[in-house]
Amino acid sequence: ELKVEQNPLFLSMQEGKNYTIYCNYSTTSDRLYWYRQDPGKSLESLFVLLSNGAVKQEGRLMASLDTKARLSTLHITAAVHDLSATYFCAGEFQFYFGTGTSLTVIP
């Protein structure tokens, strides 16, 4: 069974700052997915990372995957309030989700 761990679990950051969320997983998984969830809402797909070294960027978010290290990162550049949400990573055909990182961007 794949175990997925994210850190930090809670992140409070000021607008304009940069930060990285980490996603570690326990066994081989060639794919890694990132989702966003707003309070009381469902999950929105952000990135699909399909292979080692994959990097995807959308706006202020950039995700990368290192399958050898079993690590994915979600980097936030120049945070804005609209990015406040909970971010999940998921592996192995998306059956296993991480614990989530609750991000709050403070003006």
Add this chain to the structure above:
Amino acid sequence: DTGVSQDPRHKITKRGQNVTFRCDPISEHNRLYWYRQTLGQGPEFLTYFQNEAQLEKSRLLSDRFSAERPKGSFSTLEIQRTEQGDSAMYLCASSLEGDTNNEQFFGPGTRLTVL
């Protein structure tokens, strides 16, 4: 383009009652997934269908839970003899076999409260 829909959106029931939830996937998607999410946690996988075949079931899916997808289109998730611990958001997702990304698209969820 119609996304994944779930019905009802909210359900309040008394302990011991049976409840049934419905999920309608994106029309061309042949894979359908059910997850449970409790407050502050990530979604937990419950079960997965490809067409009408139930291919995976989590250990979380006790004998009080049953899911069906009789014609390979919509699916139902039934919980019998509900317990307070069943209170959660039940999420449905769908995807298309053969899609390189195997990207799952989630519905809005059904929030269950067991009193």
